[in-house]
Amino acid sequence: MAKKPAAPTISIGISEKDRAAIVAGLSKLLAETYTLYLTTHNFHWNVTGPMFTSLHTMFMTQYTELWTAVDPIAERIRSLGHPAPGSYAQFAKLSGLPDAPATPPKALEMVRILKEGHEAVARTARQLFPTVDKASDEPTADLLTQRITVHEQTAWMLRSLLEE
DSSP states (O other): OOOOOOOOOOOSSSOHHHHHHHHHHHHHHHHHHHHHHHHHHHHHHHOOSTTHHHHHHHHHHHHHHHHHHHHHHHHHHHHTTSOOOOSHHHHHHHOOSOOOOSSOOOHHHHHHHHHHHHHHHHHHHHHTHHHHHHTTOHHHHHHHHHHHHHHHHHHHHHHHHHOO
């Protein structure tokens, strides 16, 4: 039986140990982004009440942005030489976010759940910065900065809807 050729080595100036630590954080970020995407899409389908039109449209904008965000996160994991997680089982293990409620909540409860989700994902991205900084991993730092910006802005907009 022919021996399988070894995978080419990765020599990008980031040690394997640091790449593995960064990938662990990015995998959690990917899982949480996908979980938040699913919850947001669920709420888009199931929102009701007097704010239906505005929330239905806002949730579509948000889930579209989240859907677009998962690919660069997964591709960064691949660029660092590791497989990207991509199953519901893997995401459930990696994500700190709760799944969408089985029974759709009222509209403002949806807003609260999504606000908490965006804040949590921003915290997850921010927690990875010391590891990324130490490894001088500028592409991942850039990706994290972009994600934090989106999640913090979205959380602010959602919080605004919850004010009395």
